Amino acid sequence: MSALVRRWGPNLGIAVIVLYCLAPFYWMVVSSFRRSSDIFDLSALPSPWSLENYRAVFSGSNDFGRALVNSLVVAGVTTAATVVIATLAGFALARLDFRFKNAVLAVVIATSMFPGISLLVPLLKLFTDIGWINTYQSMIVPNLSFALPLAIWYLTMFFRQLPFELEEAARVDGCTPGQAFRKVILPLAVPGVFTTAIIVFVVAWNEFIIALTMVNEPAMQTVTVRISQFVGVAAHDSPFGTRMAAGVVATIPLVIAVLLFQRRIVAGLTSGGLK
Amino acid sequence: MLLTERTTPTRGPDRARRGRADRPGRKAALLLSPTFLVLALVVGYPLLAALRESLFRGGDELDESGFIVTGERFVGLDNYTAVFGEASARFWNAFANTTLFTVTTVAAEVVIGTAMAVVMHRAMRGRGLVRASILVPWAIPTAVAGLLWRWIFQADGVANSLLGTELLWTADGWPAKLAVIIADTWKTAPFVGLLVLAGLQLIPQDVHEAARLDGAGAWQQFWRVTLPLVKPALLVAVLFRLLDALRMFDLPFVLVGAQKGAVETLSMLAWDEANQVRYGPAAAYAVLLFLYVAVVAFVFVRLLGADLLGDRRARRAGARA
Numbered sequence: 001m002s003a004l005v006r007r008w009g010p011n012l013g014i015a016v017i018v019l020y021c022l023a024p025f026y027w028m029v030v031s032s033f034r035r036s037s038d039i040f041d042l043s044a045l046p047s048p049w050s051l052e053n054y055r056a057v058f059s060g061s062n063d064f065g066r067a068l069v070n071s072l073v074v075a076g077v078t079t080a081a082t083v084v085i086a087t088l089a090g091f092a093l094a095r096l097d098f099r100f101k102n103a104v105l106a107v108v109i110a111t112s113m114f115p116g117i118s119l120l121v122p123l124l125k126l127f128t129d130i131g132w133i134n135t136y137q138s139m140i141v142p143n144l145s146f147a148l149p150l151a152i153w154y155l156t157m158f159f160r161q162l163p164f165e166l167e168e169a170a171r172v173d174g175c176t177p178g179q180a181f182r183k184v185i186l187p188l189a190v191p192g193v194f195t196t197a198i199i200v201f202v203v204a205w206n207e208f209i210i211a212l213t214m215v216n217e218p219a220m221q222t223v224t225v226r227i228s229q230f231v232g233v234a235a236h237d238s239p240f241g242t243r244m245a246a247g248v249v250a251t252i253p254l255v256i257a258v259l260l261f262q263r264r265i266v267a268g269l270t271s272g273g274l275k
Numbered sequence: 276m277l278l279t280e281r282t283t284p285t286r287g288p289d290r291a292r293r294g295r296a297d298r299p300g301r302k303a304a305l306l307l308s309p310t311f312l313v314l315a316l317v318v319g320y321p322l323l324a325a326l327r328e329s330l331f332r333g334g335d336e337l338d339e340s341g342f343i344v345t346g347e348r349f350v351g352l353d354n355y356t357a358v359f360g361e362a363s364a365r366f367w368n369a370f371a372n373t374t375l376f377t378v379t380t381v382a383a384e385v386v387i388g389t390a391m392a393v394v395m396h397r398a399m400r401g402r403g404l405v406r407a408s409i410l411v412p413w414a415i416p417t418a419v420a421g422l423l424w425r426w427i428f429q430a431d432g433v434a435n436s437l438l439g440t441e442l443l444w445t446a447d448g449w450p451a452k453l454a455v456i457i458a459d460t461w462k463t464a465p466f467v468g469l470l471v472l473a474g475l476q477l478i479p480q481d482v483h484e485a486a487r488l489d490g491a492g493a494w495q496q497f498w499r500v501t502l503p504l505v506k507p508a509l510l511v512a513v514l515f516r517l518l519d520a521l522r523m524f525d526l527p528f529v530l531v532g533a534q535k536g537a538v539e540t541l542s543m544l545a546w547d548e549a550n551q552v553r554y555g556p557a558a559a560y561a562v563l564l565f566l567y568v569a570v571v572a573f574v575f576v577r578l579l580g581a582d583l584l585g586d587r588r589a590r591r592a593g594a595r596a
Contacts, residue, residue: 013394014401021408021465025415027433028423040431085309092306096299104307111318115522115568117542118561119317121549122324145317148310206416208525209546224418228529240426247419254414262407269413269466270473 025251032245039241053245064246066219067226071250073136074211074222075204078143082151083197087189090155095164105156112149119145120213127214138214139222143207147200154199157271158192195268198261202254223250322565328558329354347555354559366560368536369544373567376455376527376540377520383460384516385509388467392505393497395468396475409465417462421529424458428530445530451537455527459520467512474508475501514575521568541567 031039032053033046041047057064092098093105123142132138162185170180211222218226227246230239258265332350358366395405412420427434428444435441444450478501486500502509524546527538533547541564548557 010394010397011400014398014405017391017394017405018408020461021412024423024427024461025411027427031426042433042436085313088306089310092303096303098300098303108310108314111314113518113568113572114318114322115542115561115564117522117524117545118325118565119321121545121554121557121561122321122328124549125328125554126324141317144313148313152310202414206418208416208418209542213546213549224416227422228418240429243422244426247422250419251415255411258410258414259407262403262410265410266406266469270470
């Protein structure tokens, strides 16, 4: 008995974990391929398969293509701006020795813990006054409040592990400080910056409360907000098939990124929480 | 500029050395200035503005002599006394929901996440598969996860038919609370599992072997050896999850809806007030939530000594090396 547990226990455990993580996601995918007439079926696979829901996602009033573009712009610009600023800060925090270093890092971490709503109320009022409501910048600028501390945190942890002795070595071998940085340190830093960029992009893509608050015009809404306000193809009460299809469309880019870069993402996420 | 400040200005002969000592400080200030500029704009200013806003009230109102007053008026602590007075039922309900969700989800996530981590640590095969699938709940947008679980918890949905129940999960009452707790646990327990797994992997194998040689059973090994050693990693994960759960908004908002007493959190309450253009009360709720988060963070760090910056461990590692 005990030998049996030892032999099959871990495999069984793995199966349970995979089932736990994927079963709800699987149900979303399956439901998205059902026709609206058999959306309440409980069969493990849709019969027949149908793209009806996917057509509905991109048709008429739902305008999901536009929402995808909006999300891409908002999350993309947030990521780009964040990574540039955070790389500078992370480098300073990891590499340079100066007073108040830990205080600075503590302040940065603390800001990432502020509840978003505490910042949103005054920003909503400010943006209403200066006419920023329903613009990209009204979402991108508040996004920095959570993205920047997150990125600085990951990058600092990552840069701390870089072998800066190599820089010294390069300078001994006759490189100028600039060359040493460009040719030795920068290539080593790229993976960390890239990982941080992926994580920030995922988090920015998933952002909801800022986009919900700052934008009320459907054409400017991001994916997450658009989905939550879907109406059916016909005047259904709850267009769940369409919503599931939209959910799949909104999630697939992230799932692909996760599959491609899983090792990096895991390393990045855990270094932030651990070292 | 603050960064280069010296409390004791070095005066004297060694100007060259002083210059060199100052340089990292100046460089750091330069590199950090964009960060501080942005954080001051998107965090510092809004926080102060929220504090100020919570002391004002807008909209039209009649004054004592019957004239209409428009615009913002300073009302002192009226918004706060209203929170604990006329609006107290709604506030305490939201406070209780926030606390309930935080305590239950974080507890469930720690237990499930640790179990997952132990299993993954033991597993020989299927690591890639597990790692990929464990990232899926993390990567799914919370709003999408909310819709997904709303669909699962439909009256004639898959949850009811699997459980053999006929509950209206997403309507109101305890089922709605439970639905939010289940959905949040599903989404974040794997993330906690990842963090704990990374902590487990730092434990040298010989520690377990020594415990086994000393006659410790599997359970004893877990409680007496593994758990104390992953505690630092676990504490940081718990702190992050606590603070994240305290500001919960997306999931109950999408899964159940706004203005539902059963699941309304403090974030949702503040958002709802702001959405009704009642900025003063909204800011008051936001400030109270902020204080709640700050108190929890402070107490947690003080009581359990969560080592956030990794200083202590770095020092310990340094001492060992």
